Amino acid sequence: MSLRIATMTVWRVLNQLRRDRRTVALLLIMPSVLMTLLRYVFDGSPMVFDHIGVTLLGIFPFIVMFLVTSVAMLRERTSGTLERLLTTPISKLDLLVGYGTAFALVAAVQTLLTCATTLWLLDLHVCGNLSFVIGISVADAVLGAALGLLVSAFAATEFQAVQFMPAIVLPQLLLCGLFAPRDSMASWLDAASSLMPLSYVVEALSEVARHAEATAILWRDLGLVVGLIGVCLVLAAVTLRRKTP
């Protein structure tokens, strides 16, 4: 790996994104808009908003970053630039870490905006430290990006890449504990949900929501999410082939 090449790749990806103002606007503003919507959906029951809102703080960035990175990486592949890059000294990890970091920075800004809107303007109540909410949200946005990079290896077209969203993300959304507590699900679903990254994000966020101090479960979940980011990136590097048929 080369730090210089990875850093230049971060700049290049951000530079490309900067030119696409509409995408930047949608990325930064949409989660806040959706949170506002949610706040008034549960206008009569602020307790429900507190519970669901904090969970969604983790889910929105995950979904958005998953979609954006998988399409961005697919564009790199279909435009022929990926094939060209792989004939240059760039290592596969340089490229993936470059993409991951660039979108992590975007995710951080997005998360800060969403948290600011939700916690201050919409009065979402959280018992724990706000920096944990932000930290977990950023980590899970990066996880979404890393998963998107991995999945894009299996998509040949934009159509397929977009279809991976319902295939990979929606099952996690259903089983993560947002709709029903995981321990009340059929036991095989509970078992399946414990294999899904989003479950740990949601669990960590509800720990922050309910406890004033950082709990052991919170630290464990955060560690798991960070570990999974690494696993996804390494798997993505393995599935990225220099030689293709």
Place this chain on the structure above:
Amino acid sequence: MEAAAIAVKNLVVTRGGRRVLHQLNVDIPRGQITGLLGPSGCGKTTLMRCVVGVQRVESGTVTVLGDAAGSAALRRRVGYVTQSPSVYADLSVADNLSYFASLFGASKQRVRKTMSDVELSDSANQLVSQLSGGQRTRVSLACALISEPELLVLDEPTVGLDPVLRAQLWQQFHELADSGVTVLLSSHVMDEATHCHRLLLMRDGSFVADDTPDALLSQTATLDLESAFLALVSDRTDSQEA
């Protein structure tokens, strides 16, 4: 004699269940422009992909500048330009060049020099998506030239360009060859072939001829390379049927 820039031995490639390259053998000399000519679909791009090491090979070897094709050491020494310009359309000319320069650790001066070599200095801050087809081709070429490669592999570099620009590019390829760079380029247009030092004629994944343009003309007793190609192909078909 100096070792060949590219040595291909018994190369077989199968794509999608179909054999695209049949037992190819060829040595491509250093410091020359070698033209890979043949109808589209004959395996030119696949062969070039083998040379730059992005093609999965069924059997045989490709040795480039003394190393196995695609080995890490070659990534600094080989420049590759794909058929459709593979650059970032949503970045400016200068941004594209700077990014590719950074992969090789090339300097800012080198970026400026390369930009002026392909006559794009005036469009430095324009987005590639706003450029004409010919300009895009030159951006793509510049991104390969930036590392000062010893071997330049160009897939149909002059296709769809106007005659003036084509002449400029050919001049540039000759300057590169004169400075010792090996150029391997493909084309499906036969009149381009006269600019090459050496020609490899390809058809259906095999070589039909490997010679200088003049030798091909005299061998087939034809006046232009298009007729020479046709003569060679019909000779071959005849001998196969006999």
